[in-house]
Amino acid sequence: MSGPLYVPVLPTKPHAVGAFRLLWPDVRAAIRPLWNLPPLPGVAPETLVTVVGKYVDPVSAVSRHGGWIDAPFGEDVQTAALAEALAVYCELGRLRPVTGPERTTAQQAAAVETARRCLRGLGVRVRVTGEWDGRLGEAVRGLLAGAGPEVPVDLLLDMGAVLDDRPDAGKEALRALDALMPLAVWRSATLLGGGFPRVSADMLEEGPHEESRAEWRTWHEVRAAGRAYAPLLGYGDYGVQPPGALAQAPAPERKGGPPWGALRYTTDSSYVVVRTLTRGPDRIAVNRAAARRITELPEFRGARAGQGEEWLSACANGPLSAGEGVGGPTEWLRAGNLQHMTFVVRSLPGG
Structure with missing residues (x-):
């Protein structure tokens, strides 16, 4: 098993794409982003190709070293159209499709089929936002059985927000990894966590606000646990926005916003x-x-x-x-x- 050095979980939005483009070449070469499409509520399947292109064209242009592309908020009616739209960037570019145990059967099948066609592998994103649930392991086992051994797979263990109010996050991550690592010959495995605080006006009234990097401590805790897989475990986070920011639908173009x-x-x-x-x-x-x-x-x-x-x-x-x-x-x-x-x-x- 080998893994990328750093996997930031980023939105397919101009500020994130612009930042990635401006990174020094040696830094960019060490990063494999997990790009996320925003929710596209009510967008008809027949127009999704155009809408997806607006978000993913810039991402594809800066993805020389690869990464993953995910649509975690896709509606059921959009599944087939999203898979078709994203497959183009996986087949012709360097991005890999993503699925997970909580996704619909149709989405899983579409992602696996894309992975087979693009020959770059499949990202398996497993979300653990609280305690580890053993049923997730069984669901991942079934997903991998459907993919077959010929599809290279990357484990993306997503712990969501990892703040100081989750002191057992490291233990839950270990429980998840102990269950998931034996299920496949993973090409890579990465522990993802989001720790930047959700910012509010009240929080900043009295001056600079500081919070500890709890997800950074969690990753080091897991690495120090002595597991055989620990030295190769990649690190990932949500950049400088909390995980919930990914779920924000595109805002209408208008002036205004908070002061x-x-x-x-x-x-x-x-x-x-x-x-x-x-x-x-x-x-x-x-x-x-x-x-x-x-x-x-x-x-x-x-x-x-x-x-x-x-x-x-x-x-x-x-x-x-x-x-x-x-x-x-x-x-x-x-x-x-x-x-x-x-x-x-x-x-x-x-x-």
């Missing part, structure tokens, strides 16, 4: 979030001050650490007389993902 936002930064042991403004007379001053709060952290790695740090430094040191360079929600998420993904790759063994 505040956030800058995000990843340190060895914590996530730091600082409030910004999207509008108002104090926007420039507040946003530059927010960037300075990050660049003045003892853990700030310096402007040369990556493009995310470079952007934060430029924002912090820009003139108050000019609003250029203070960004907006898309730029803040892009800068956050740039620094986060670069730091994770540099922190992992072999990074």
